[in-house]
Amino acid sequence: MGITSIATKPVRVAVASLAGLGIAGGVAVAADAATGTIKTSGANLTVRKGPGTGYAAVGTIAKGTRVTISCQTTGSTVRGTYGTSNIWDKIGTGRFVSDAYVYTGSDGRVAPKCGSSGGSTGSTTPSGIIGNDYPYSDQTSGVDPWNFYKGQCTSFAAWRARSVKHVSFTNSYKGQHWGNANHWDDAARAAGVTTSSRPHVGDIAQSDAGSYGHVAYVAKVNADGSFVVEEYNWASPEHYGTRTTTVGGAHGQFDTFIRF
Numbered sequence: 001m002g003i004t005s006i007a008t009k010p011v012r013v014a015v016a017s018l019a020g021l022g023i024a025g026g027v028a029v030a031a032d033a034a035t036g037t038i039k040t041s042g043a044n045l046t047v048r049k050g051p052g053t054g055y056a057a058v059g060t061i062a063k064g065t066r067v068t069i070s071c072q073t074t075g076s077t078v079r080g081t082y083g084t085s086n087i088w089d090k091i092g093t094g095r096f097v098s099d100a101y102v103y104t105g106s107d108g109r110v111a112p113k114c115g116s117s118g119g120s121t122g123s124t125t126p127s128g129i130i131g132n133d134y135p136y137s138d139q140t141s142g143v144d145p146w147n148f149y150k151g152q153c154t155s156f157a158a159w160r161a162r163s164v165k166h167v168s169f170t171n172s173y174k175g176q177h178w179g180n181a182n183h184w185d186d187a188a189r190a191a192g193v194t195t196s197s198r199p200h201v202g203d204i205a206q207s208d209a210g211s212y213g214h215v216a217y218v219a220k221v222n223a224d225g226s227f228v229v230e231e232y233n234w235a236s237p238e239h240y241g242t243r244t245t246t247v248g249g250a251h252g253q254f255d256t257f258i259r260f
Contacts (some may be wrong), residue, residue: 005223007045009145017077017215018103022247026166033068033069033070033071033111033112034068034069034110034111034184034253035066035068035069035104036064036066036067036069036099036102036103036104036110037047037064037065037067037091037103038062038063038065038066038067038078038097038101038103039063039064039081039082039101039102040063040081040097040101041081042063043063043092044060044061044062044063044076044251045061045063045097045098045101046059046060046061046097046147047059047061047091047095047096047176048088048096048097048098049094049095049096049116049237050075050092050094050096050131050132051073051074051075051088051096051130051131051133052075052076052131052132052133052134052254053076053133053135054076054132054133054134054136054138055096055132055133055137056138056139058094058095059095060080060198061091061097062071062246067089067091067097067102068091069089069090069091069102069104069110069111070090070091070092070112071091071111071112071113071114071170072087072090072099072109072110072112072113072114073087073088073096073113073114073131073133074086074087074088074090074130075087075096075130075133075161076087076133076135076164077100078098078100079100080098080100080101080166081100081101081103082099082100082101082103082107083100083102083107084100085098085099085100087099087100087109089102089111089124090111090114096130097203098142104125107109109189124152128165128201128219128220128228129220129228129230129242130160130217130219132240133163134155134159134232134240135159136144136150136151137239137240139142139151140238144158144159144168146158146159146162146169146171147170147171148173149173151232151233151238152181152232152233152238153176153181153214153216153231153232153233153234153238154178154179154181154184154215155166155172155232156216156217156230156231156232156233156240157172157181157184157215157216157217157231158171158206160204160206160217161260163250164202164217165260169259169260171240173187173191174191174193175191176190178192180212180213181206181207181212181214181215182207182208182209182210182212182213184204184206184213184214184215184256184258184259185206185208186257186258188206188258192204192259194257194259194260195256195257195258195259196256196259197247197256197257198259199218199221199227199247199254199257200218201217201218201219201220201258202217202259202260203217203218203257203258203259204216204217204218204254204256204257204258205217205218205227205229205254205255205256205257206256206257206258207249207253207254207255207256208249208252208255209249209251209252209253210251214231214234214254215231215258216229216234217229217231218257219242222244224245225246225247226245226246227244227245227246228242228243228244228255229242229243229245230242231243233246
């Protein structure tokens with residue numbers, strides 16, 4: 001199964017900043033909403049359906065436009081006017097723009113996290129979910145730059161290793177041929193990559209079940225030991241999905257967790 005100019009302003013990352021935040025009980029808390037101004041080199045900024053460049057374009061917005069940011073979330077990393085950021089601003093229903101092109105007066109969050117009170121990308125979205133920022137979400141054939149087939153679970157897992165864990169992962173990582181998902185546990189051990197029988201956020205969950213096995217990204221671990229994964233080519237062929245599952249060797253479960 002499967003730019004513009006880069007400013008010298010500090011890198012924006014998905015962590016709270018005291019600027020533009022209220023303090024409650026010693027914890028930084030984002031305001032109910034915020035405003036920002038689109039700043040580009042001149043071209044209109046593309047508005048996406050979700051928090052990532054892999055989402056469909058749903059329009060553009062002109063330089064200098066003031067926008068209301070109902071909430072913010074993390075997605076694909078973008079280099080823009082204000083440096084590099086993985087923060088995405090929700091400016092309407094199904095309308096997101098990269099914070100790297102929005103002047104807010106802060107390099108951190110200025111609005112609630114999408115999915116929490118005050119803003120939402122969907123009330124059923126579990127915390128920790130990044131969303132479908134996979135750059136080949138509309139492609140079901142061909143090979144990605146990491147030498148996996150596009151739209152397959154292996155290609156998506158490789159994307160997560162690269163974009164979240166910042167690993168220069170390819171199908172020949174550390175001299176091993178990773179191939180189908182059912183070989184990833186063996187390749188990881190041969191390459192000296194840590195494997196575990198228990199999940200942690202950021203792990204690549206792996207299973208040998210089925211003809212080719214399956215891999216997914218661990219987005220959240222629950223108190224009861226279950227965990228939430230993001231994946232491709234599971235519930236719907238060559239499409240993105242999330243689900244809650246458990247440790248085990250049965251169909252739909254995972255028993256090895258690769259920790260890059």
